[in-house]
Amino acid sequence: MTNSTFTIAVIPGDGIGTEIIPPTLMLLDRIAKHSGSFQFRFIERRDCGAAYYKESGEDCSKAAFEVARQADAILLGAIGLPSIRLPSGTEIAPHLRMREEFQLIAGVRPVKAYPNTPRRLLDPRAEKIDMIILRESTEGLFFTQGRGEVIGDSEARETLRITRPTTEKLCDEAFRIARRRKAKRGHASVTCVDKANVFHAFAFFRKIFDERAALNPDIEARHNYVDAQALDLVRRPWDFDVLVMENMFGDILSDLGGGLVGGMGMAPCAELGENHGLFQPAHGSAPDIAGQDKANPTATFLSAALMLEWLAQRAGNSALADAAVALETAVERAFSSGQLRPMEFGGDQGLQQATRAVSDSLDRVLAN
Ligand code: ATP
Numbered sequence: 001m002t003n004s005t006f007t008i009a010v011i012p013g014d015g016i017g018t019e020i021i022p023p024t025l026m027l028l029d030r031i032a033k034h035s036g037s038f039q040f041r042f043i044e045r046r047d048c049g050a051a052y053y054k055e056s057g058e059d060c061s062k063a064a065f066e067v068a069r070q071a072d073a074i075l076l077g078a079i080g081l082p083s084i085r086l087p088s089g090t091e092i093a094p095h096l097r098m099r100e101e102f103q104l105i106a107g108v109r110p111v112k113a114y115p116n117t118p119r120r121l122l123d124p125r126a127e128k129i130d131m132i133i134l135r136e137s138t139e140g141l142f143f144t145q146g147r148g149e150v151i152g153d154s155e156a157r158e159t160l161r162i163t164r165p166t167t168e169k170l171c172d173e174a175f176r177i178a179r180r181r182k183a184k185r186g187h188a189s190v191t192c193v194d195k196a197n198v199f200h201a202f203a204f205f206r207k208i209f210d211e212r213a214a215l216n217p218d219i220e221a222r223h224n225y226v227d228a229q230a231l232d233l234v235r236r237p238w239d240f241d242v243l244v245m246e247n248m249f250g251d252i253l254s255d256l257g258g259g260l261v262g263g264m265g266m267a268p269c270a271e272l273g274e275n276h277g278l279f280q281p282a283h284g285s286a287p288d289i290a291g292q293d294k295a296n297p298t299a300t301f302l303s304a305a306l307m308l309e310w311l312a313q314r315a316g317n318s319a320l321a322d323a324a325v326a327l328e329t330a331v332e333r334a335f336s337s338g339q340l341r342p343m344e345f346g347g348d349q350g351l352q353q354a355t356r357a358v359s360d361s362l363d364r365v366l367a368n
Helices: 016-035 050-056 062-070 094-101 124-128 164-185 200-214 226-235 247-260 298-315 318-336 351-367
Strands: 004-013 038-044 073-078 106-112 130-136 149-151 155-157 189-194 220-225 242-245 270-272 277-279
Touching (some): 004 016, 004 062, 004 298, 016 038, 016 298, 016 351, 073 298, 094 277, 106 164, 130 247, 164 189, 164 200, 164 242, 189 226, 189 247, 226 247, 242 247, 298 318, 318 351
Parallel strands (some): 004 073, 073 277, 130 242, 189 220
Antiparallel strands (some): 106 130, 106 270
């Protein structure tokens, strides 16, 4: 196999993002060196985020934005600090502009219970939670984000927008993800989560889902109303596989999902468009614990594994696919052996020690 180089735009951002990114790059480098068949060129840009806004007055430099546009993938730590805000009062969020600009319509949020992590539900089946929340990320109720209409002091309005092209692409991605999971696990389903019983926009979303489901007859297609889905995520989350939904529903249910499997430090995320992929933990910059060696790096490590998997699919590179599996397996085994014990849920390990636990586990996985 020829040696392929992948250019990764690295944006550490703010708070714990700047602390977790260096160990993540270290793990990625180690995997690449071990493989010998691919390598990474990391272009790190510190000129993006809330701290950068404070010193420069812009949320992300044009140069950093362009590096992100040109890169094979974007790896982001976390952006935003509650103490630094735009004149409108909203937080600094250039990654939301990236979603729009790079058409990152599909927010892939795995929710998986790892061994020896807190079980929020007493039912033993909670150990089996393993699902993907696929959140549309450019329209829905976020369509008028920052442009909502405020009418005097008596009313405020936002618009929910569902379009056919975006919904088709989103549903197709859901079925692609389900098919890959079926190949590994023997079964897969996609559940359309909506409120089609009340809103025309969601009936339209469901209609398009059904059309795309008909083109994917090998995958079981299901429906659930969002309120029932919230109930079911607490009552029987182990019964769900891939869940596809509108932006705001996904925003809310994916945090619920993160909570089910331990906390935000366990919640990775891939934001995918046709030509770009941005990978970041679902959590924020956690200023309350920043600079104290307390962060759980798991979500960022798992986001890096999602990046490897996505690059593998695009490049048709099986060594990258193996690397993605190796990184996820390293995390899984570090938990199951009791060697990874993040402080986030009562463990004794800060960022440094948690990194060491995953890094040692990765060495063992790569050696086999
Ligand atoms: P945002 O709106 O930018 O997503 P947020 O305001 O929801 O951010 P976070 O920064 O995600 O908040 O933090 C929420 C809580 O979770 C905080 O108490 C924080 O310390 C904790 N937290 C978030 N990420 C981690 C992590 N990786 N490790 C440990 N604790 C974390």
